[in-house]
Amino acid sequence: MKVSMKWLKQYADIPMTPAEYESRMIMTGTGVEGIEPLGEIENVVVGRVLTCRDHENSDHLHVCTVDVGEAEPLQIVCGAPNVKEGILVPVAKIGARLPGGVVIKKGKLRGVESQGMLCSGPEIGVPVELYPSVGTAGLLIFQEEYPLGADVRPIFGLDDTVIDFEILANRPDCLSVWGVARETAAAMGTELKLPEIKVQEVGGDIHDFARVDVLESELCPRYAAKVVKNVRIGPSPAWLRQYLYAAGMRSINNVVDITNFIMLETGHPMHAFDLSKVRGKHIIVRKAESGEKLTTLDGKEYALNGTELMICDEMGPTGLAGIMGGEESEITESTKEVLFECASFDRASIRITARALGIRTESSGRFERGVSPATVMDALNRACQMVNELDAGDVVSGVIDLYPQPVQPATLTVSCVRMARRAGVDIAPEEMEKILKKLLFQVERSGDQMVITAPAFRQDVDQEADICEEVLRYAGYDRIPITHLRGETPMGGNNDKGTRQQLIRRQLTGMGFYESMTFSFISSKAIAQLGLPKEDERNKPLMVRNPLGEDTACMRTTLLPGLLKTLATNIKNGNENGRIYEMGTIFDAQHRTADGLPTELPGLALGMYGNVDFYAIRGVVEALCQQAGISCTIASCDEPYLHPGRRAALKVNDQVLAVVGEMHPDAAARFDLSGRCYVAQVNLPVFFAASRPMGTVNSIARFPAVNRDLALVMKESQQVGPLMDAIRHGCGALLEDIRMFDVFRGIQIGAGNKSVAFSLTYRAADHTLTEEEINRQTEKALKIAKEQFGAVLRA
Amino acid sequence: MDIRENLAQIGEELKQELAQTDASQALEALRVKVLGKKGSLTALLRGMGQLSPEERPKMGQMINEAREKLTALLDEKQAQLAAREKEMRLAAEAIDITEPRDLPPIGAEHPIQLVLNEVLSCFEGLGFQVAEGPEVELDKFNFELLNLPKNHPARDAQDTFYIDDNIVLRTHTSPVQARTMLTKKPPIRIVCPGRVFRADEVDATHSPVFHQIEGLVIDKDVTMADLKGTLDAFAKRLYGSDIDVRFRPSFFPFTEPSAEVDLTCFNCHGQGCRVCKGTGWIEVLGCGMVNPKVLEMCGIDSSVYSGFAFGIGLERITMLRYGIKDMRLLYEGDLRFLKQFR
CATH class of the missing domain: 2.40.50.140 (Nucleic acid-binding proteins)
Known part of the structure; x- marks a missing residue:
């Protein structure tokens, strides 16, 4: 809120430099965005x-x-x-x-x-x-x-300075010159010199000029009106035009300027009606009827749906209550009689209507944040005083003031000791009392107890903690000392999930991976690019009702589109040998919690390109599994965005722990990936469930191991994994390990065949193996290979 | 020539030949020539048969002594040669130690994660437990229980993404406070890191997705000075022991009194510079004493317990920490950026 320094200084002295003033105001809770000269000449x-x-x-x-x-x-x-x-x-x-x-x-x-x-x-x-x-x-x-x-x-009037105040949401009373003058006087320790309000009336009775009915007293707790006759429309004096200009408002004419001046000075938005255009000279405050229309002062027509609070006359709407007046009853050169409205409207109602119609005015902004009904008459009388001062017309005697349930000032009893304890600052009761009185609170103190009545303009004070803040901000936040938490110290630390995730991060760092972070929302199009079957649940994401655009339309059901976008960016930027992962939440809208929220799952996606292959990305996941003590099996998978011959699922306990593979060229093209990319997605809940906590350690074998190498010739189509699994299971406890170390293809072994070399390690825990035992084991392995897989010892 | 002379001659010849030997092979030949089955010393031993029984032991001893001496000479030479040969081999194996090679691959965590790790480690050390809550949250937890009723203007400060009337993308990590208070009994000391969402268009300082870390302490007699002390410890741990905290009055619906917290500018150490716009302070976080209304709504007796809460924007402190000028870098995942955090 911009305020002319000249205007402010009329009500409170500022005996310091602008920089000192700014600092003092900030430290007492009134933000200052800037202090600038009004004229740059x-x-x-x-x-x-x-x-x-x-x-x-x-x-x-x-x-x-x-x-x-x-x-x-x-x-x-x-x-x-x-x-x-x-x-x-x-x-x-x-x-x-x-x-x-x-x-x-x-x-x-x-x-x-x-x-x-x-x-x-x-x-x-x-x-x-x-x-x-x-x-x-x-x-x-x-x-x-x-x-x-x-x-x-x-x-x-350019010899002025404009202060741009940043008013906190709980202090709508400070959206006014009087409000910041009150804070200024309290902060400077100077006298507050608000004007004495006196109105000269010319007699007559307002009730002979106008009538007001409020049909929605919940939404309009107070409606007050004064009438001015013999209106003399003309330009405002220079000082008024200058104050308005400093505040960023345009001068229109003396009557309209008075309403804006009052809003800026007191924080009460006002409206002036040309009474001759108010049909029946009867103001009715009611909700709109569905289908009614109103053309506002700015010439725009709005169709109303029935929820809006309207200022109407006997024929229909003549203004959007608290937001903007109507064109019909606008003040013009020929206006002779004016009705000044000063009212209090329900915050939520104004806010909902202003948002729905897309209008935001100085007036609606103030009403949304709260205008105290208790101070309405001060503003209205001040407006009439201005009419006198500007000789803009003759104020008719009497007032219409519909205020069925006057708001009682908030009175509360507080304890000085408790407040000092909350603040952690030793503030004496006498000092508290002095501060509160400076802020225009009424205080009756007896010892530790204070009975406090808030001034009428303050609607934000209703508990001891609020009073504590008032005291503390003037006692000085700088007086808060530094102390440390006492009492029972709970065990600090990360939770299980966080600890495990951090372990994975460290391992991936060691394997050369960089962590990326992408947005939690993606576009439906990005999911569609994966080419998943229609019924796949990843195609049914949680939709955002008010996205910024298509790219923020739905919550991600998979980390893959974000990761692929990151890979594409890096490939495009010429970064070689990318290894990137993202660990983040994915959202399952199809399985809701008891509260109706989507299920949130931790996910991990990895991507590689450059000098790598399928086995490299599978190896990364296998290494993570190894570290977590998980042994998984390799199974086929049918994720359509992966190469049909280079994709696999890693399973544990029949659950898919991860999907790995090379990107299918079609899907890669849809994500603008040039060259081969390899990706993996790890289902972290399955991973965590299968992780083995650090258990007991096996002692190291005391007897020697014996190695035997076997080269087995088999059909090219024969997978090596199942064969190794079968030997592992078939050979029993003496076979400590089986490792593949070479694959050979050539005419010597026949077309369509491959020769796979294995190294088998035998060991017994309690003796040195005999040649006979070793041979028996090897025979067993060869038998399994031949009978189950048609693999024979290479000649 | 008697044996004594022979021995002397053999010794003399060996010395001369050793002096000319510079390879272990030649040395071995020399050893055979002297000590081998057909060697000169062995021949002398064989000749002992012609000696009288009285002379034999004497001569035998003399020959043995000579053999030991000769063996020592040969061994010494062998050691010399071996040492020299090793030296030559090592010299031949010398490499260009300045030739570049690829490094073992090493990655890095995201800068936000790196800063979060430090922040967490600081608060874990102060006895804070890490808590979590959902990113898609009920309006009740995100707003209402935090003293932000529907249509409250303070909601304006947090442009909200809605799923429906009751479900929002959380606009701050504060709902974890409410969830924790509803399920745990004091004393409570938690920090809750996580993603939050606000309907801001992407630019150098805004993102619709960002990260916060929330702190909450509930206990008997918790004061605003304890809050200041906790944040002071955090600031010093993260940015150095010469960093101070400054509280400024502010307003949040869920705390009362509330404060904005400034830290001594870590660029200029309070002198005033471009980073702090000449003030010497940098605004880093918001905090306050938990509003008694929030405690009551969450089932905690505000006449017995008090507490404080704070919320830190991780992007902001990360950008300040590393001098990152544009927030978008954090979400693009360009390796040229990420590799700088190795």
């Missing part, structure tokens, strides 16, 4: 054009002599069409600064020296609000007399 003065002749080398330039109150007049070349002798204009002297960082230098224009510049309104940043006769063509010509050489900034 320097060294621009009032000057009179003494002479003006045509430039000898130009058909549009003029050469002028200009008196800026110095001994000698300046010679200035000017191209404005309206330049002539005798006019009083703003003159940017040599060295002047203009908006946009422009600096005026001495120069020559077509051979004639120019010692400055005569300025138009836009050139010195003066809009029509600050100087109505500014015009759009040519120089700004002053209408009044000013001393020659005088700084022009005070003439336009």
Whole structure:
């Protein structure tokens, strides 16, 4: 919220530099985004054009002599069409600064020296609000007399500073000059000088002029109105236009400006109706009827659905309550009677309507955050006082004030000791009392107990903790000491899942993998690119109702699309030999928790490309399994995005622990992957369930092992894994290990065959094996190979 | 020539020949020539048969002594040669120690994870237990139990993604607070790291997905000074012992009093620089004393227990920590970026 420093200083002194003020306000809880001069001009003065002749080398330039109150007049070349002798204009002297960082230098224009510049309104940043006769063509010509050489900034009110306050959500009362003045006075320790409100009325009775009925008192707890007759519409005085300009608002006319001034000054949004356009001179506050329409002040038409709170007359809607008035009853040049509305509306109702219609105004923003009904009359009377001051009309006696259930000021009893303990700061009860009184709370203290009544403008205080904060922010957050937690110390540490995930991260780091993080939402299109069967549950993700776009439309059911996108980015960027993983949550919308939430599962996806193959990615997963003490079997899988001849499922206890494989060229193309990529997805819940906790350690065998190498010739189509499994199971306890170490293909062993070399390790725990025992084992292995797999010893 | 002279001559000849031998093969031949079956010393031994029985032991002893001496000479030479040969072999095996080679592959965790690990380790050391909650959350936990009723304007600060009227993508990690308080009895000391979501378009400082870590302590007589002490310990651990914390008044619906926390700028150590916009402080997190209304809604007696909560944006402290200028780098997964965290 932007506030003119001049305006603020009317109500509270600021006896320090802007930087000190900013710091003090921030440390007492009123944020300051910035303090900037209102006008960005320097060294621009009032000057009179003494002479003006045509430039000898130009058909549009003029050469002028200009008196800026110095001994000698300046010679200035000017191209404005309206330049002539005798006019009083703003003159940017040599060295002047203009908006946009422009600096005026001495120069020559077509051979004639120019010692400055005569300025138009836009050139010195003066809009029509600050100087109505500014015009759009040519120089700004002053209408009044000013001393020659005088700084022009005070003439336009640009000699002001704008403070941009950042008001916290619980302090809507501070969305006003009075509000920040109250905080300023308390923070500065200076006197708060709010105006005395006095209204001069001309008699008559408001009830003869207008009638108000509130049909929705829940949504409109208070509605107050005053009537002004013999309205004299005209421009506002300069100071009012300047205050509004500093706040970023446009000046319209004296009556409308008064309502905006009151909103900015008191925080109470107001509205002014042309009473002659209020049909039946009867205001009715009710909900819209479905199908009703309203054209607002900005000329836009809205169709209403029946939930909106409306200000209506006897014929229909004439304003969106608390948001924007209607065009119909707008104040115009010919307005003679005005009804000023000052009301309090339900926060949620205003918020819902403003959001639904997509309108956000200064007024709706304040009502959404809460406008106290208790202070409505102060604002309304202040508006009437302004009518008196600006002589904008005659205030009719009497008020319409519909306030069936007056809000009682919050009164609470608090303990000073408890508050000091909560804050952890030793603050004496006397100091607490002093602070609260400075903040306009009523305080009755007896010893430790204080009975506190909040001021009417504060709606945010209803418990001791709130009072504690009020005390603490003025006692100073810097006074909070540093102490350490006491009492029973719980056992700190990570949970099981976190610890296991961290272990996997470390292992993958050791295997050369980099961790990536991608968004939790993806597009349905990205899932579709995997080419999964229609009925696959990954095709039925949790949808976001209000996504930012297609890319944030649904919660990921698999980490793969995100990972593939990352791989594609890296390949495109020429990064060689990528090894990337992501560990993150995937969302299963088809299986809900008791609360109706989707099931969230930890997932792990890995990707590799470059100098690697299927066995490399399978090996990474197998290595993770080995570390976790999991022995898994390799089975076929039918994930359609993987190469049909290079894909596998790793299973444990009949559950799929991981799927690994090379990307199918079609799917790879859909994800813009050039070259072969290898991916794996690990089902972490299955992985964790199968993980073996660190158990007992086996002692190291004392008797020697014996190795026998066998080369077995078998059909190319024969998988090696099942054969090794069969030998492992068939040979019994003496076979310690079987390892494959070579595969040979060549004409010696016949086309369509392969020779696979194995190394078998035998060992007994309790004796040295005899030759006979070893041979018996080997015979057993050869028999299994031949009978079950048609594999024979290579000749 | 008597045996004595012979022995002397054999010794003399061996010395001369040894001096000219520079290979172990030649040395072995020499050993055979002297000590072998047909060697000169062996021949002398054989000649002892012609000696008288009185002379034999004497001569035998003399020959044996000579054999020991000669053997020692040969062994010494052999050791010399072996040492020299090893030296030559090692010299021949010398390599260019400056030739580059590929390193064993080593990866890295994500920078956010690296910072999270440090933060967790700090709080685990202070007795905090890590807790978790769902990323897709009920409105009740994300807002209502945190004193943010429906249509409360403070919800505006957190542009929310909705699944339906009752389910949201959590906008902060604070719902884990509510879930924990509803299921655990004090004393509670937890930190909850996790992903959160807000409907912000992606730019250099915004992302619709980001990470927070929430802290919650509930116990008897917990004070705002304890909160400051805890965060002070965290700041010093993460950024160094010269880092101080500053509390500024703020507002969050779920804490009262509330504070924004600034840390001494770790770029300029409080002198004022570009990173801290000249203030010497960097805003890092929000915190406060748990609002008694929240305690009561979560079934904890606020007249007995008090507590504090804080929420740290991990992206922010990660970016500050590593001087990362653009948040998008964190989510693109470009290896040229990720490799810098090895």
